[in-house]
Amino acid sequence: MKRLRNENADLDVADLKILRLLEKDARTSTAELARAVGLSPPSVAERIRKLQENGVIEAYTVRIDPAALGLKLSAWLRIRPVPGQLAVVAGIIRDLPEIAQCDRVTGEDCFIALAHVGSVAELERVIDKIIPYAMTNTAIIQSSPVEPRSLLGSLRQR
Amino acid sequence: MKRLRNENADLDVADLKILRLLEKDARTSTAELARAVGLSPPSVAERIRKLQENGVIEAYTVRIDPAALGLKLSAWLRIRPVPGQLAVVAGIIRDLPEIAQCDRVTGEDCFIALAHVGSVAELERVIDKIIPYAMTNTAIIQSSPVEPRSLLGSLRQR
DNA sequence: GCTGAAATAATAAGCCG
DNA sequence: CGGCTTATTATTTCAGC
Numbered sequence: 001m002k003r004l005r006n007e008n009a010d011l012d013v014a015d016l017k018i019l020r021l022l023e024k025d026a027r028t029s030t031a032e033l034a035r036a037v038g039l040s041p042p043s044v045a046e047r048i049r050k051l052q053e054n055g056v057i058e059a060y061t062v063r064i065d066p067a068a069l070g071l072k073l074s075a076w077l078r079i080r081p082v083p084g085q086l087a088v089v090a091g092i093i094r095d096l097p098e099i100a101q102c103d104r105v106t107g108e109d110c111f112i113a114l115a116h117v118g119s120v121a122e123l124e125r126v127i128d129k130i131i132p133y134a135m136t137n138t139a140i141i142q143s144s145p146v147e148p149r150s151l152l153g154s155l156r157q158r
Numbered sequence: 159m160k161r162l163r164n165e166n167a168d169l170d171v172a173d174l175k176i177l178r179l180l181e182k183d184a185r186t187s188t189a190e191l192a193r194a195v196g197l198s199p200p201s202v203a204e205r206i207r208k209l210q211e212n213g214v215i216e217a218y219t220v221r222i223d224p225a226a227l228g229l230k231l232s233a234w235l236r237i238r239p240v241p242g243q244l245a246v247v248a249g250i251i252r253d254l255p256e257i258a259q260c261d262r263v264t265g266e267d268c269f270i271a272l273a274h275v276g277s278v279a280e281l282e283r284v285i286d287k288i289i290p291y292a293m294t295n296t297a298i299i300q301s302s303p304v305e306p307r308s309l310l311g312s313l314r315q316r
Numbered sequence: 317g318c319t320g321a322a323a324t325a326a327t328a329a330g331c332c333g
Numbered sequence: 334c335g336g337c338t339t340a341t342t343a344t345t346t347c348a349g350c
């Protein structure tokens with residue numbers, strides 16, 4: 001049977017189909033997944049359990065429209081701490097609830113962070129928390145040509 | 159009753175609690191949500207239906223570890239199309255399955271895109287598709303000081 | 317928003333290749 | 334080990350209030 005081989009997981013076509021269906025709707029019932037992949041519900045439940053155990057599935061989440069919560073402004077912040085302040089800046093970022101995610105990256109900027117706020121004034125308050133220890137560059141999101149989409153799509157014909 | 163008021167939604171504390179629980183685990187059963195908020199299961203089901211209908215809940219998804227699929231390299235691409243080629247570049251980005259998401263932003267860079275690939279060679283192929291029409295800047299993700307976290311956390315004491 | 321009944325689904329146990 | 338069936342428990346859904 002065709003498999004994806006790598007250090008972390010050993011996924012067969014049924015696993016991939018389950019992941020694909022859960023990506024589309026994480027609330028799909030085990031029973032329905034079972035019908036789709038042609039296995040019994042307990043088998044599918046067991047596969048899902050293992051996918052979680054092996055860290056393939058990291059979390060089941062819901063995507064919420066920030067605007068619906070009054071968070072009408074979203075922005076990407078590129079952050080370049082002054083020498084010696086990297087850990088301090090990382091701590092500040094973690095303590096700012098407006099930061100929904102943040103990656104450490106290679107290159108001139110050390111961090112790329114996503115902020116959701118209700119107004120420009122709030123955005124300013126977020127930036128002001130960081131600016132004593134880092135140079136920042138703010139890019140406000142205007143639209144999303146590609147809404148978050150399937151990771152499995154990235155696999156192509158490999 | 160305390161409510162969040164804005165153009166898109168009118169959420170009470172029960173709705174917010176439901177959203178918070180679903181953010182933590184989108185597979186939480188309606189029955190369990192009902193117990194947590196002190197309503198009956200049909201009421202909770204109806205509230206969830208409306209949250210979807212109103213676009214507050216955009217999707218239920220599963221977060222998959224890219225490395226588990228062999229996508230060991232993730233990178234943020236900043237993309238600045240040459241004049242007149244913005245729409246062309248947007249189309250190319252949409253057609254690249256390695257791009258998991260992409261936002262149009264203000265500032266020097268027009269697009270910020272997230273790519274998941276299996277190798278540096280694949281990353282090069284992605285960039286080569288874009289480079290005829292845009293200047294690009296690539297930042298490889300080293301770690302994630304803030305893993306994707308609750309949007310509701312961004313609300314603070316507003 | 318609720319209850320209560322009927323239909324579905326999840327789970328645990330025991331068995332099979 | 335991975336999968337199946339069966340029996341039990343829990344959940345979802347529908348109707349009526």
